[in-house]
Amino acid sequence: MSNPTIDKYESEVRGYCRTFTKTWDTSEGAWLTDTDGEKYLDFFAGAGVLNYGHNHPALRKPLLEYIERGGITHSLDMYSAPKERFLETFHRVLLEPRKMEYRVQFPGPTGTNAVEAAMKLARKVTKRSNMVFFTNAFHGMTMGSLAVTGNEGKRHSAAVPLNYASAMPFDGYLGEGVDTLDYFEKSLEDRGSGLEMPAAVILETVQAEGGVNVARREWVERLGRICKKHGILFIIDDIQVGCGRTGHFFSFEGWDVDPDIICLSKSLSAYGLPFAVVLLKAEHDIWGPGEHNGTFRGHNLAFITAAAALEHFWRDDSFASEVRRKGEIVRERFEAIAKAHPELKAHVRGRGFIWGLASPHHGLADLFSEEAFKHGLVIEGAGINDNVVKFLAPLVIEEADLLKGLDILDEVAGTVAKRLADRNVA
Structure with a gap:
């Protein structure tokens, strides 16, 4: 099924509607309902x-209630009551209990806006231009963010050279037993390496779009030490795996890591409203007034829902603990699926409530998404070769719905395994 009106008038750039072909009408919890009244279970959660x-x-x-009483919607970076409440709540609920000291910058409302602002600030602070990123990273689709993104297809969409950025191997990129930071540190210390001293390193602790690649705690901690030793700012991009996705609000909680800059977006508004922030150490807050701005940086509706989510979900550890518990259910079921269907040649990776079923079969995730949708389940893939089935259900999903979706994936795995076996025979 397609939507003739949208197909006629919207650009060919549209993507997800080609896989998930229904026209959505309403939604609640972990369920989507189309215009025909059919319900679909959501293991996608709007890409996080x-x-x-x-x-x-x-x-x-x-x-x-806020809209009904005529609360201000747009205010640029002027003072507003919702902004005041959000900032107070963010510091009281999140930063102070974690002994994290950051100032908050409101860039444009998307994740790539946050990344662009973070890199621009790092270059301003250090007076250096080069950025270090990691293989298979994804940081956004604007020019600066694309320069620190590894995906070849996405990089080519820029249609111009992407400069002032150097790729380094992510944790595990060179196989087990190899600490890829040995190469990075050697490159920094060897004046013949060709690596220009970077302004900053930008890292996703879990590369979601890149294939659910998980960096080990000790690797991230060592990276932080290397940055500090060489006067390089350390940026953590928590846009997709922050806001509770790893079982903690920040993906690096409890680790001996002290990022100079943190990027948040996606689930920060908690309601699907565009919203992003850059958290920066006070000593790096050297912006002049208006030096980095954006028309929609004062999105008061997002302040309202973000503050409400912090108060409702994050005043203690009970919500995060429940996310971690349900995440173990997913891990166990994914491992069982991989074991039951050796034809998939799959292995499981992830943390908290983001999990991937990874396989050497190119396009495996597309087969899973297509078949799962026939069974009323929305799930997407990841990885450079679309070879990772990515679980990204809402953190609040009821356990019965979670188990229902996992049962569907088990059935789908059998169908996909048979298709792969038939393909090999042919």
Whole structure:
């Protein structure tokens, strides 16, 4: 099924509607409903935007009340009551208990806006231009973010050279037993390496779009030490795996890591409203007034829902603990699926509530998405070769719905395994 009106008038650039061909009408929790009244279970969560599910009542109620009373929607970077409440809540609920000291910058409302602002600031602070990123990284689709993205196809979409950035091997990229940071550190210390001293290193602790590649705690901690030793700013991009996705609000919680800059977006508004922030150490806050701005950096509706989510979900560890518990259910079921279907040649990787079923079969994720959708389940893939089935359900999903979706994936795995076996025979 397609939508003739949208197909006629919208650009060919549209992507997800080619896989998920329904026209969506309503949504609640972990469920999507199309215009024919058919329900689909959501293991996609808006690519990580909807950690708290669709239309959560604890968020919808204060948003509707604010709109109904005529609360200000747009205010650029002027003072507003919702901004004041968000900042106070963010510091009281998140930063102070974790002994994290950061100032908050509001760039444009998307993840790539946050990345662009972070890199621009790092270059301003250090007076250096080069950025270091990691193989298979994804940081956004604007020019600066593409320069620190590894995916060849996405890089080529820029249609111009992407400069002032150097790729380094991510943890595990060179196989087990190899610490890829040996190469990075040697390159920094060897004046013949050709590596220009970077302004900053930008890292996803879990590369979601890159294939659910998980960096080990000790590797990330060592990277932080290397950056500090050489006066390089350390940027953590927590846009997709922050806001609770790894079982903690920040993906590096409890680690001996002290990033100079943190990028947040996607589920930060908690309701699907565009919203991004850059957290920066006070000593790096050297912006002049208006030196980096954006028309929609004062998005008060997002302040309302973000503050409500912090108060509702993050005042203690009970919500995060439940996410971690359910994440173990997913891990165990994914491992069982991999074991039951050796034809997939799959292995499992992930953390918290983001998991991948990874295989050497190119296009495996496309087969899973296509077949799962026939069974009423929305799930996407990841990896440079679309070879990783990526679990990204809302953190609030009811356990019964979670198990229902995992049962569907088990059935789908059998169908996909048979298709692969038939392909090999042919």
